[in-house]
Amino acid sequence: MTVTEVLAWVAFPYIAATSFFAGHIIRFRYDKYGWTSRSSQTYENKLLAWGSPLFHYGIFGVFAGHALGLFIPREWTEAIGIDEHAYHLIAVWGGSIATAVMIAGIIILLIRRSTVGRVVRVTTTMDVVMYTLLVATVVFGTAALLKHQIFGEAFNYRGTISPWLRSLMIFQPDVTLMTGVPLAFQLHVLTAVALFLVWPYTRLVHVLSAPFGYLFRPYVVYRSRDAQRGARKTPRGWEHSYTVESDPAGSRSTDSGSMDSGSMDSGSTASGSNPSERERAGR
Amino acid sequence: MRVMAQMSMVMNLDKCIGCHTCSVTCKQVWTNRDGMEYVWFNNVETRPGLGYPRGYEDQEKWKGGWERTKRGRLKMRAGGRMSLLFRIFANPNLPTIDDYYEPWTYDYDMLTKAPQTKNGPVARPKSQLTGKDLDIQWSGNWDDNLGGSQETAADDPILAHMSEHVKMEFEETFMFYLPRICEHCLNPTCVSACPSGAMYKREEDGIVLVDQDACRGWRMCVSGCPYKKVYFNHKTNKAEKCTLCYPLIEQGKPTICSETCVGRLRYLGLMLYDADAVLEAASIENEHELLEAQRNVMLDPFDPAVIAAAKSEGMADDWIEAAQKSPIYKLLSEYKVALPLHPEYRTMPMVWYIPPLSPVVDVVSNTGNDGEDVRNLFAAIDKLRIPLEYLAGLFTAGDTAPVEQSLRKLAAMRSYMRDINLGNEPDESIAQAVGMTGTEIEAMYRLLAIAKYEDRYVIPKAHVEQARDLEDLACSLDGDGGPGMGGPERSDRLRSPRKPATPSGATVAGFKALKNMSDPTQPSTPGRLNLLNWDGRGGDSGLFPPAEPAGGSA
Ligand code: SF4
Numbered sequence: 001m002t003v004t005e006v007l008a009w010v011a012f013p014y015i016a017a018t019s020f021f022a023g024h025i026i027r028f029r030y031d032k033y034g035w036t037s038r039s040s041q042t043y044e045n046k047l048l049a050w051g052s053p054l055f056h057y058g059i060f061g062v063f064a065g066h067a068l069g070l071f072i073p074r075e076w077t078e079a080i081g082i083d084e085h086a087y088h089l090i091a092v093w094g095g096s097i098a099t100a101v102m103i104a105g106i107i108i109l110l111i112r113r114s115t116v117g118r119v120v121r122v123t124t125t126m127d128v129v130m131y132t133l134l135v136a137t138v139v140f141g142t143a144a145l146l147k148h149q150i151f152g153e154a155f156n157y158r159g160t161i162s163p164w165l166r167s168l169m170i171f172q173p174d175v176t177l178m179t180g181v182p183l184a185f186q187l188h189v190l191t192a193v194a195l196f197l198v199w200p201y202t203r204l205v206h207v208l209s210a211p212f213g214y215l216f217r218p219y220v221v222y223r224s225r226d227a228q229r230g231a232r233k234t235p236r237g238w239e240h241s242y243t244v245e246s247d248p249a250g251s252r253s254t255d256s257g258s259m260d261s262g263s264m265d266s267g268s269t270a271s272g273s274n275p276s277e278r279e280r281a282g283r
Numbered sequence: 284m285r286v287m288a289q290m291s292m293v294m295n296l297d298k299c300i301g302c303h304t305c306s307v308t309c310k311q312v313w314t315n316r317d318g319m320e321y322v323w324f325n326n327v328e329t330r331p332g333l334g335y336p337r338g339y340e341d342q343e344k345w346k347g348g349w350e351r352t353k354r355g356r357l358k359m360r361a362g363g364r365m366s367l368l369f370r371i372f373a374n375p376n377l378p379t380i381d382d383y384y385e386p387w388t389y390d391y392d393m394l395t396k397a398p399q400t401k402n403g404p405v406a407r408p409k410s411q412l413t414g415k416d417l418d419i420q421w422s423g424n425w426d427d428n429l430g431g432s433q434e435t436a437a438d439d440p441i442l443a444h445m446s447e448h449v450k451m452e453f454e455e456t457f458m459f460y461l462p463r464i465c466e467h468c469l470n471p472t473c474v475s476a477c478p479s480g481a482m483y484k485r486e487e488d489g490i491v492l493v494d495q496d497a498c499r500g501w502r503m504c505v506s507g508c509p510y511k512k513v514y515f516n517h518k519t520n521k522a523e524k525c526t527l528c529y530p531l532i533e534q535g536k537p538t539i540c541s542e543t544c545v546g547r548l549r550y551l552g553l554m555l556y557d558a559d560a561v562l563e564a565a566s567i568e569n570e571h572e573l574l575e576a577q578r579n580v581m582l583d584p585f586d587p588a589v590i591a592a593a594k595s596e597g598m599a600d601d602w603i604e605a606a607q608k609s610p611i612y613k614l615l616s617e618y619k620v621a622l623p624l625h626p627e628y629r630t631m632p633m634v635w636y637i638p639p640l641s642p643v644v645d646v647v648s649n650t651g652n653d654g655e656d657v658r659n660l661f662a663a664i665d666k667l668r669i670p671l672e673y674l675a676g677l678f679t680a681g682d683t684a685p686v687e688q689s690l691r692k693l694a695a696m697r698s699y700m701r702d703i704n705l706g707n708e709p710d711e712s713i714a715q716a717v718g719m720t721g722t723e724i725e726a727m728y729r730l731l732a733i734a735k736y737e738d739r740y741v742i743p744k745a746h747v748e749q750a751r752d753l754e755d756l757a758c759s760l761d762g763d764g765g766p767g768m769g770g771p772e773r774s775d776r777l778r779s780p781r782k783p784a785t786p787s788g789a790t791v792a793g794f795k796a797l798k799n800m801s802d803p804t805q806p807s808t809p810g811r812l813n814l815l816n817w818d819g820r821g822g823d824s825g826l827f828p829p830a831e832p833a834g835g836s837a
């Protein structure tokens with residue numbers, strides 16, 4: 001266990017994780033206005049129409065694969081009757097298809113980002129950093145996939161990398177697990193960790209805003225102005241209040257309630273800053 | 284019944300001279316920033332014409348608004364919630380900036396810095412997106428006054444839906460201006476399409492807004508709005524839209540576009556409506572019935588039951604009173620001369636229009652006949668099918684009858700009032716011919732033709748129990764020489780800088796601000812930057828107070 005190893009497999013991941021969580025919280029607290037997907041679709045549509053969905057759907061597959069490989073211990077999959085061979089087949093085939101789709105998307109997006117004048121001009125330094133780390137992660141990951149999983153004799157990451165990650169998560173880091181891992185995997189892990197480090201300071205924040213709450217809220221969102229100004233007189237302290245508690249909306253509309261979308265951005269200012277503001281179900 | 288109030292607007296198209304003052308003042312106040320160069324919250328388009336963005340009315344292409352499913356339910360034309368989320372990575376219906384126009388500036392530097400040459404220097408257009416030379420092809424009002432319309436007007440989605448002969452003849456026939464802002468719809472697709480729930484309709488006055496802190500730039504509102512009145516700020520990457528100047532409205536003042544309108548053709552006031560009835564009305568099968576359905580959603584502010592319901596919802600008395608005095612109520616529900624823009628989008632728009640009679644009058648006068656004679660006008664309305672059909676395409680989903688009724692009322696008003704102006708006995712039969720009384724016609728004339736400031740704008744102030752907060756929010760347009768200067772007694776004391784010292788509630792700071800503002804040579808805070816004209820680039824000295832002398836020159 002050398003110092004470098006401890007730095008790389010313990011210190012660095014913890015720093016990155018701290019940065020990831022603290023960065024998101026701080027940014028959400030102080031920079032909601034800057035929290036966006038930074039879409040450039042209004043500048044250019046034709047390349048994006050292919051590149052962006054390919055990339056995003058590809059990466060969903062990749063993400064699902066990683067979640068499976070990293071967080072589901074081998075004993076569990078075996079317990080439900082998936083033996084090592086079957087698992088390997090599923091992982092390699094599924095992983096290859098998802099990776100191919102993602103890479104196709106990323107190539108289109110990179111071409112777009114570097115050749116379309118309007119898009120080039122709005123590319124920030126953080127975009128470049130983010131793209132570099134992302135591409136590096138993808139390249140090393142793909143290299144590892146090709147060299148070891150497809151053409152080599154399958155490297156057992158579920159006995160090394162996965163338990164290492166889980167050891168970090170329960171704050172009992174086990175460095176030795178990572179020392180024997182092939183270089184391509186090591187680099188893949190390191191670049192990925194670096195990506196998580198810069199994540200909150202890039203456009204990637206939009207990932208946390210994935211708007212699943214949309215599926216469950218009423219179509220039309222109503223919101224009151226702040227309690228002090230409105231069509232309604234602000235009641236004196238001893239009077240019945242229309243805007244604060246005893247929400248009359250509940251009795252008026254059938255499916256009232258908050259439209260909280262479950263994601264981090266849900267009704268940020270709506271429910272956050274002012275308790276008297278509320279959204280009411282339209283219908 | 285769930286009574287809600289809606290701040291609404293009516294525009295009297297006959298009076299629009301197409302001067303674009305409204306667009307320019309709006310731009311100065313709201314969209315003179317980077318990322319918003321191409322954005323016009325208020326735009327004025329010449330019709331027939333393509334509009335802005337180009338051909339936005341072609342919903343087969345843009346898929347804005349709602350459509351009625353076979354089962355009688357409303358569904359967003361772009362698809363349900365699931366399919367919207369699946370297409371969030373690349374919105375297939377999003378207009379690109381080229382559908383509006385590529386914003387540009389000129390390299391003015393050339394004019395002053397070019398070395399001496401044989402030919403004079405030229406300031407060439409430069410794209411504000413790429414900084415490169417730009418061959419200008421289109422703008423927000425490229426086909427203004429039918430300029431170049433021979434080339435483009437065939438693509439006007441309204442004309443495209445009319446019969447063939449129109450395309451050949453329309454040029455000699457008619458032309459008018461259509462100023463547009465956000466409709467602040469009762470059933471807004473923009474709000475419904477927003478995945479983040481960042482857009483909302485205000486409970487108090489129905490103004491539709493984007494919460495800038497909650498917007499994540501998913502762009503679904505932009506394509507969802509059939510009027511294309513939500514815009515993507517390509518610098519902040521958030522959606523922005525017409526706010527109906529809510530900071531002014533809250534103070535009981537009209538919007539910038541209304542205040543500065545040269546034709547004085549805009550009306551602002553409250554409408555009470557039954558929020559529970561909106562969805563059903565918007566789902567009516569026959570598009571021609573949508574107008575009547577929307578009228579029925581509106582509530583009579585004099586009806587005791589409505590008043591009681593409004594009060595039980597906590598609506599303040601002065602708001603109910605304002606709804607009773609509302610010019611919008613008169614134009615929509617009493618005289619029924621105003622019509623909604625594209626009711627067939629089923630969003631229940633709340634900026635309505637009085638269709639222009641001028642194309643008809645022009646034809647009558649041009650043929651040497653008396654353009655104020657009611658028989659000539661009625662006959663012309665009957666005969667001029669083309670403008671009628673076109674107006675119907677805009678305002679009534681193609682049903683000419685309501686447009687005709689509206690125009691006949693305007694024609695009757697014209698003739699009836701001529702008699703009075705000439706000192707003749709007014710002819711009651713003219714009024715009867717359009718189902719009105721002479722008194723009603725005169726009242727309508729006062730509202731439409733005299734159009735006094737206090738009749739045009741009946742805007743109750745937001746309830747401000749912390750009145751002082753708003754007192755200090757002096758509007759920068761109210762200074763001497765500012766467009767908002769002066770105004771009638773009725774509006775609050777902030778309007779007139781000459782008597783700002785009304786004691787109650789006026790703070791010293793507010794007083795000073797007003798005093799400074801009334802002197803145009805004096806910036807409101809000396810040495811400070813006026814953020815209203817700041818383009819965000821450079822020049823940040825003055826953003827902060829001068830540094831302490833001891834602290835050096837930082
Ligand atoms: S007109 Fe305004 S309120 Fe209506 S859908 Fe468009 S942006 Fe929304």
Ligand code: SF4
Pocket residue numbers: 298299300301302303304305306327460462543544545546547548
């Ligand atoms: S300022 Fe008034 S008259 Fe001029 S274009 Fe605008 S709406 Fe028409």
